[in-house]
Amino acid sequence: MSEERLQKAVDRLKKSGVRITPQRHAVLDYLLNSMVHPTADEIYKALEGKFPNMSVATVYNNLRVLREIGLVRELTYGDSSSRFDCNTTDHYHVICDSCGKIVDFHYPSLDEVESLAEQVTGFEVSHHRMEVYGKCEDCQKVKTQKH
Amino acid sequence: MSEERLQKAVDRLKKSGVRITPQRHAVLDYLLNSMVHPTADEIYKALEGKFPNMSVATVYNNLRVLREIGLVRELTYGDSSSRFDCNTTDHYHVICDSCGKIVDFHYPSLDEVESLAEQVTGFEVSHHRMEVYGKCEDCQKVKTQKH
């Protein structure tokens, strides 16, 4: 099943006239199989073994290409570096304030908010983002153990 | 009215045991009277005239203090630098994809989303963020003028 998603993504790259290089393939493969929304640096470190000469710039370049095509979403949270998500199904994220863990969260899209925003502000709305913050179960336990 | 908000904020600082320095007062005052959610650098440049020797670090330090107390919210969008908002009334933001303009947008808080996220993920939810993106009226006009 994972293979199928990868194949679909590769096809989409080809259709966009983007070359399939080993590095690009590896970045895409890693993102598709990652559940944790990695940063550019995490991807770089993960692929270092397979591509000892790969440059960090290559990771950034490929993430930009994948984002422009629409295969990957860039997530900008409060912390220093962006995270990347290639789960294309509609979903939101719940983020732990303590450890930074990110959990996918399915909820019907907030279309009503978008249309009201259009009416009130006159904007031509394209999309929205939403994240819920809190303390994950693990970190809740840690707090209680302290006493 | 603006004076009243400033006074309230200063009182809150005092209660938190934070010293009221001229620079800190100026940062707070500037934020309270700004409608545009400025970046740290914009605040720094704006206060440069009044405090020729002020360091950028001072602005960052004060923004951190104000944020920790809860007087200021840090907004992290896709672009490079954070923006700061001390409008304490509940509201969301609508952001222009083209020019970056940020418009306040009032909408009932998405409490239902928070409680469902708690149930589904087991998180102890503290808050959420949401932004709507699109093209503002000015940028819509620009596009049509091109032809």
Add this chain to the structure above:
DNA sequence: TATTAGATTATAATCTTTATAAATAGTGTA
């Protein structure tokens, strides 16, 4: 007014991301 802990300043360092130019390699075509 003297004390003291906290704040500011100046500077350097860190970290993420982007820019640049030369070398390399993927893809279509003959």
Add this chain to the structure above:
DNA sequence: TACACTATTTATAAAGATTATAATCTAATA
């Protein structure tokens, strides 16, 4: 298959935002 063209990679440097450090200064309190 070999060639040519161009996108991509690499290595490096640069930019930009933010944080760390240490010395100096100052707001708050007795």
